[in-house]
Amino acid sequence: MAARDRRARGGRGFGRRGFGRSHEARTGWMFLSPFVLLFALCFLAPIVVSVRAAFHRDLPTGGGLYGGGELVETFVGVENFAQVLATPALWAGLGRVVLFGIFQIPVMIGLALLLALLLDSEVVRRVTVFRLGFFLPFAIPGVIAALLWTYIYSPRLSPINQVLGAVGAPIDFFHPQMILVSMANMTTWTFAGYNMLIFLAALQAIPRELYEAARIDGASEARIVWAIKIPMVAPAALLAVLLSIIGTIQLFNEPTVLATVNPWMGNDFTPMVLAYNAMTGQAQPSGAGPASAVSIVMAVFAGVLAAGYALAQRRLAR
């Protein structure tokens, strides 16, 4: 990664060195334009729109039972944020995702690291088969995976419970005390392979000479793992954990699908579920304004968490 940074920095001098360079720069921009256009259209524009929406609210102007049949977009300052922050459902949802993240992320990252170390070791033959196998769940679209697990968990259909029920210890996967664990299992299954790839790439970038030198010095394989491999993949772990934190804050597919068979979960089980249902008028508070406010609050929260984690990690590394 460091090498890539240096190259990028070296390229900054373009354009200053004469006419031919500016022509090159224009060509460069032309090649870049498809990306810039799509980025602006699909990424920047929605952000601008939702920030704007967060400070507005559609309010009826006419009086009467139906508000005169017309809504006017009204600037309301920080009212949406105030209302959203005062919504208990938001905090309850936030509590759930934080709780979820605290136990799910370490388990998943640990599992991913273990799998990557196994594949990187001499123990495993046919690495490609396993690498693809572990990664495969990630290739299944999130909602499809959630549907699949919903069937596996379903009290009447669950193949797991057919076995466990036979020995008299069935698990109620949909129990309110259990549902977070059930969801954590779903996301771990999906993303462990993905994170494993991140670790595996980092492991394979480690120069083999280090291992050789260690072996000559008489280090055991376990010692190589502990003293060389794990410290060398620490930057990859930082990346994997950051992505996982952000992903956890955005937890949406699993609770949305599970809520279709568990009405007690409501339309506000996680903050992103709340935002979506607020947008379509199916939760309280309703409307584009509060929905955007929820999204922005969560973006800020994810940003603070990620930055905090990165800082702590850097301090520890020193």
Next chain:
Amino acid sequence: MEHTVARAAGVLAAVAALAATSACAGTQATTTAPSPAAPGTTAVTGGEPVEIAYLHRLPDGEGMTKVAELAEQWNEENPDIQVTATKFDGRAAEMITKIEADVQAGTAPCLAQAGYAEVPSLFTRGLLADVTSEAAGYADNYSAGAFSLMTVGGTTVGLPQDGGPLVYYYNAAEFERLGLTVPTTMTELADVAKTAAGQGKYVVAFQPDEAQYWLAAQAAAAGGTWFSAENDAWRVDAAGEASQQVAGLWQDLLDSDAALVEQRWGDGFRGALNDQSLIGTIGAAWEAPLLAGDMAGTANEGQWSVAQLPSFGSEAMTGPDGGFGVVVLRTCDHPAEAMEFNNWLNTQIDALVSQGLVVAATGPMETPEAIRTFYGGQDVFAELATANENLNPDFPYIPTYPAIGAEMAAAADRAGSGQGTVMDIFTTAQEASVSSLEDAGLPVAR
């Protein structure tokens, strides 16, 4: 209101819609081309035909008369008014979000399907056209109760398409075998339920996921009106006398383990029907084909029957559980022509019945053969039509009704598992209704 077959595939449809909207929010395809004719032109003489786009969520399933075929037939007969019908694959709430965006962008269709409980919400958001004068000429074609649901505060915004009065479905063969009588009052229902429970069978199921419309409809059947006007403000009465009566019935059934507790759209419900532990259920009229479909190929074939909802009081009355109409959107340039097609469409009774609808148009509905066979030769649609006529005519919805459903369903789930009471569902509805109205800036009477 989520509806009929589309509902069973709800999750999958939601998936598709999510995938579509998340890919790139700014590039959603629109269904209409702006009409070439100038606004206000009514009849086009020899010029370009008027273009009407129509967005619907009908199932369009196997063996049904497709909406596109109906549009084709209309287009042949009416060269001056050309209709394009588009099916929306997604949830009702998502279609409304799309319509809102399209109206603001000026690319909305002329006609769109909307649930009766969503019509006030659409109206308040300024998405609907006032077609009161155009509709007046067609009013006689529809049941008065359904027509009134397409009228918001004196303004008619479209025409009704189907209705969902509650009825009682039961397995007649099992009833006979167990010596049970078909209940005509809710008191009888409770007695029959307890007798059946003693023999290991349920004649009724409590359905938490359906709480919002199913329980509201029962409150309507008990003569209740949840929302009414008082000095130009909303008076909310969701936890009043009628609701208390409904709560009393279900609390009794739950406490005595005489009702099966299952989500209507979960696998458990279907499983209980198929292993015949559930031999009766209170359901909307549009569930007739769904129940037949769920139990196709099992011993249940030919055994079931449809009866009127057991009455809460002295008179036969039922309540509306869902149903929808076709509204005219505000940006429509040709509301008169749109309404002309709208009326024609909604009076195509046979075609609509083939889509699984219990039509709002007056006129005889013929029970499709497959349905008749499943229900032991009964003229099911005649029974459903009677239920349509017995609808509580005074059960309007507030513009924020869609926002309170999840809270009601959550409360119902707690009631079903014994962690709460049935009455909690109605107090939740009461509080959520008031707070959602206030939140939307609409007046609430105190």
